[in-house]
Amino acid sequence: MKEDIGDKLDIGDKLDIGDKLDFAKGLEDVVASTTSIGYLDGQLGKxxxxxxxxxxxxxxxxxxxxxxxxxxxxxxxxxxxxxxxxxxxxxxxxxxxxxxxxxxxxxxxxxxxxxxxxxxxxxxxxxxxxxxxxxxxxxxxxxxxxxxxxxxxxxxxxxxxxxxxxxxxxxxxxxxxxxxxxxxxxxxxxxxxxxxxxxxxxxxxxxxxxxxxxxxxxxTLSDLHSAITSGISALKGPLHGGANEMVIRMLLKLHSEEEAENYADEVIAANKKIMGFGHRVYKTIDPRAKILQQYAEDLSNITGNQQLYRVARIIEKRGMEAYGKKGVCPNIDFYSGLVYHNLGIHTxxxxxxxxxxxxxxxxxxxxxxxENNRIFRPRAVYVGPKGLNYVPIDERD
Ligand SMILES: CC(C)(COP(=O)(O)OP(=O)(O)OC[C@H]1O[C@@H](n2cnc3c(N)ncnc32)[C@H](O)[C@@H]1OP(=O)(O)O)[C@@H](O)C(=O)NCCC(=O)NCCS
Incomplete structure (x- = not known):
């Protein structure tokens, strides 16, 4: 029996699926709830x-x-x-x-x-x-x-x-x-x-x-521990919380200001990402990075790790010159690792x-x-094949 799975299950009647697909990849700017806990202003860096x-x-x-x-x-x-x-x-x-x-x-x-x-x-x-x-x-x-x-x-x-x-x-x-x-x-x-x-x-x-x-x-009304393990799992990724580790690993490979300059040149010439830069919402420097940058400097002066701090500043300066105009600026992870490193904590x-x-x-x-729960259930635009006939296993190519 033929089954048009796409039309039945995955294409919502409100979705415009003509030449232009009306959806937000990565849920950019999609509002999923209200909150009175907090907000960030991406333009003002607040x-x-x-x-x-x-x-x-x-x-x-x-x-x-x-x-x-x-x-x-x-x-x-x-x-x-x-x-x-x-x-x-x-x-x-x-x-x-x-x-x-x-x-x-x-x-x-x-x-x-x-x-x-x-x-x-x-x-x-x-x-x-x-x-x-x-x-x-x-x-x-x-x-x-x-x-x-x-x-x-x-x-x-x-x-x-x-x-x-x-x-x-x-x-x-x-x-x-x-x-x-x-x-x-x-x-x-x-x-x-x-x-x-x-x-x-x-x-x-x-x-x-x-x-x-x-x-x-x-x-889904699952238990709190399950929800927290889910948060930890997402945070682990290098595009999210895992970036702080990636930043210090990058900085520790650069042993002088000259090496930092050369590294920045290479990354920028290849239009690659600098870890600890960029954010979905902030289009200016992350305010938390400003605070931790000062602490990183203070601690570096105490621990004698000024070289590492100077390397970080060079990468930051060169990154801002190259990417700052399109709103890609240092985020908290650029400096948090430097702070923890100076506190003697393992990467x-x-x-x-x-x-x-x-x-x-x-x-x-x-x-x-x-308090006002509703299960999350977004849609996906089906772009795969439709109307295929099921082929018994012995008859497949
Ligand atoms: C945080 C992050 C995942 C946000 O991703 P996003 O909102 O999907 O942004 P995109 O990856 O689509 O990037 C948008 C543009 O900025 C550029 N960009 C984003 N992050 C960049 C970075 N770290 N270095 C250089 N350019 C970057 C992209 O190349 C892209 O440029 P283009 O429009 O010219 O193609 C992304 O900025 C990133 O990977 N940063 C590095 C990891 C990091 O520090 N994560 C911690 C975040 S607190």
Whole structure:
């Protein structure tokens, strides 16, 4: 029996499928929901969480306060913040069984894969996860996940270097405790502040690929952990969060200003992409990159890594000269890797650190979306063959 699958299933009657296909590849500029959590202005280079400019939050806030803001829509009072921080601290531990199982995985895989697997294991092993069905339960589970992400991530970093995970220190704030769990030693105040600011800057960023992935999963009414693993999976890619790792790998190959100039010449002549440049929404420099660039310079002066910083500035300058006029400018990933490198963090851990922070945005946006949930179900224009007759296997060429 002949079946015109294309017409029946995949071509919507509202789609113009003449010479011009009326669709947005990569969903560019497609609006899929409303939100009051935050927005970015791509022309002005502005990022706002709940009405507050990212520059103010970077100057005056802390990660815990910013998470509260994202989740509850307002800055906390002093007492609300203390209570919220206590809750985060109480939720920090990750079950030993999760870490043991991750440690016993035979594969030498990327820590993002271990992170994704760790979240899955947490959901399988921790019985409280299975009963978190309603929005209030999911909110509590989301806060727990935000608190556990640094513990899980630092534990994975330790597993990869054959060291024992370091238990969280309840006396330390979120960023300071994360650095402590990575090394087993208290970091200096500048390092702790820089990590805090970096976590603030990465916490939320509109309808980016990982947030959208997490929302797509959450909107099916699947569990929160599944949605977060989806976010982690999307974030891992080099076009998204994985770019921070690619940038530092590029910079570390360039041992002098001259090599940086030559490399920039080659890339630009071949019209290739520079990692850490470009953005779907920003058509000017990403405001977060401006903030982290300053921290990268400060840290480089302290660590003596000025050469690497100068190399980065050359690539940035040449990239801006070549691509800036078409709105391709440095994004946060251009400088975050340089910051983490100067904090002594292994390159493989850069994208997991992004996830440590972005979990806050994923959770906030999932909870907001679920308040007025609708499953995501876009269409695709069918451009394949139609009306084919099924050929039995023995009669095929
Ligand atoms: C972020 C990114 C995936 C956005 O992709 P997008 O919105 O689909 O943009 P496109 O890839 O279609 O690029 C649009 C134009 O900008 C150029 N461009 C985009 N990113 C570029 C980069 N990093 N370097 C040089 N040119 C770039 C493209 O070549 C294209 O030019 P053209 O119109 O002359 O053909 C893309 O900019 C990119 O790959 N950047 C590098 C990876 C990165 O840093 N990701 C982190 C993002 S926060």
């Amino acid at each position: 990022l706002v969480y709940r009405g507050y400019d990212i520059f103010d939050l970077a100057d005056f806030s802390t990660f815990e306060e910013t998470v509260y803001l994202l989740l509850y829509g307002k800055l906390p009072t002093r007492i609300e913040l203390v209570t919220f921080k206590d809750k985060l601290v109480s939720y920090r531990p990750v079950m030993d069984e999760v870490m043991d199982r991750l440690d016993r995985l035979p594969c030498p895989c990327h820590p993002m894969s271990l992170l994704r697997s760790g979240i899955s294991l947490m959901e399988c092993i921790d019985e409280t996860c299975q009963v978190a069905q309603g929005i209030e339960d999911k909110q509590e589970m989301g806060i727990k996940l935000i608190a556990q992400m640094p513990t899980l991530t630092a534990g994975i970093a330790r597993i990869l270097t054959n060291e024992q995970p370091v238990p969280p220190d309840p006396g330390l704030d979120h960023a300071a405790n994360f650095l402590y769990m990575l090394t087993g030693e208290r970091a200096d105040p500048l390092a702790e502040r820089v990590m805090d600011v970096s976590l603030i800057l990465h916490a939320d960023h509109g309808m980016n690929a990982s947030t959208f992935s997490a929302l797509v999963v959450a909107a 493989d851990m850069f994208t997991p650190i992004f996830a440590v922070s972005r979990t806050a945005g994923w959770v906030a946006r999932i909870l907001e979306y679920l």
